[in-house]
Amino acid sequence: MTRLNRPLLHLGQALHARAYRFTSVTPLTQQRVNARPQSAWATDLAGVFGWSRPFQRDTVGEELFGLMEGAGVLRELEGGWLSTVRWSSLDDELYVHSCYPTLQADAVFFGPDSYRFAQAIGQHLRQHQPERLHRVLDIGCGAGPGALVVARACPAAEVLAVDINPLALEYTEVNARLAGIGNLRTLRSDLLASIGGQFDLILSNPPYMLDPQGRVYRDGGGELGTGLALAIIDEALAQLAPGGCLLLYTGVAMVAGRDPLLEYCKNTLAEGDFLWSYREMDPDVFGEQLLEPGYEAVERIAAVVLTVTRSWRE
Structure with a gap:
């Protein structure tokens, strides 16, 4: 049995409580949507946890930011942050997986x-x-x-x-x-x-x-x-x-x-x-x-x- 990552679970529970949903698309669709000028920065939770866009701290709020920090899924960028995980919906459930683009050797894909x-x-x-x-x-x-x-x-x-x-x-x-x-x-x-x-x-x-x-x-x-x-x-x-x-x-x-x-x-x-x-x-x-x-x-x-x-x- 794998050891449970409780901080990551708490992040998922917080997103579920906020009725977060996102449908994962193909990498090509993700690339094309994110290339639009208006998609440069996330403006909502889907942008942060679905489209893997850079975001400002106030976009997620202090509670979610703290949970992300505790789960170790924050990457600091120039002028902002990036989530190293995505959350996607299937039926009524949420699934955590790797952020886009999935370049790491151990990336976990969902799509x-x-x-x-x-x-x-x-x-x-x-x-x-x-x-x-x-x-x-x-x-x-x-x-x-x-x-x-x-x-x-x-x-x-x-x-x-x-x-x-x-x-x-x-x-x-x-x-x-x-x-x-x-x-x-x-x-x-x-x-x-x-x-x-x-x-x-x-x-x-x-x-x-x-x-x-x-x-x-x-x-x-x-x-x-x-x-x-x-x-x-x-x-x-x-x-x-x-x-x-x-x-x-x-x-x-x-x-x-x-x-x-x-x-x-x-x-x-x-x-x-x-x-x-x-x-x-x-x-x-x-x-x-x-x-x-x-x-x-x-x-x-x-x-x-x-x-x-x-x-x-x-």
């Missing part, structure tokens, strides 16, 4: 993929029987949206959120406590390396980009960013309980109409006691990535959802 991931989980739970879930695992939990969605929907289940990034686990702990969730615990692990036992549901939203900086939230490795997704499929299937399901949300770079993740699934899942489905949730995401090195032949990046269910036969 449009988080909303799509939560939608995929919600749809899965509506189509199945969540009361039958006793043990759930979220691999690479990040800020924890996947784990929290399941923990809230299935209060009797034990939900384990794992990540290789200690900062991600710290933020997930804060977000779970802020949401009043008590059936979730965190553990540091490189995929399933430190995890034993079987699970009724395994979730993952792995990174799927090529990233020269090697940031853990973004770099998927392998062929055009599919490496982590393939590794998760291989490791997770071995730890599914009978009737258990893997729900994987990720992105795939398409080249000449070819979907390498779908091809892998057809080859890997053709044999064995598994039923699976695969669909494109969004055919075209993060188009700005196609301008980056390594993407010269990529036509589009699609957001996809894979579900794999183990047969009840043992």
Whole structure:
């Protein structure tokens, strides 16, 4: 269990009490909105904690400023300050994550993929029987949206959120406590390396980009960013309980109409006691990535959802 950052939790509680809300956007949208002349400085809480703009002390007030100082999330600038964390809304909950731009190696990302991931989980739970879930695992939990969605929907289940990034686990702990969730615990692990036992549901939203900086939230490795997704499929299937399901949300770079993740699934899942489905949730995401090195032949990046269910036969 990760040690709870109580000052950061108190900051989140204060923002929640002020009915703060913010919808996270893509980095390109964030860049374009912040480039407007009127966006140079924050004038409200959304500007400070959502758009990551520099601000004056009186913009947040003394109480919030003191909480930020206590949580260690203030960076002094010439003539003002910057919050080193952002707070974003998903349904009625707030999630702390890294400020924009997410340049640090241990940055914790929350954005449009988080909303799509939560939608995929919600749809899965509506189509199945969540009361039958006793043990759930979220691999690479990040800020924890996947784990929290399941923990809230299935209060009797034990939900384990794992990540290789200690900062991600710290933020997930804060977000779970802020949401009043008590059936979730965190553990540091490189995929399933430190995890034993079987699970009724395994979730993952792995990174799927090529990233020269090697940031853990973004770099998927392998062929055009599919490496982590393939590794998760291989490791997770071995730890599914009978009737258990893997729900994987990720992105795939398409080249000449070819979907390498779908091809892998057809080859890997053709044999064995598994039923699976695969669909494109969004055919075209993060188009700005196609301008980056390594993407010269990529036509589009699609957001996809894979579900794999183990047969009840043992």
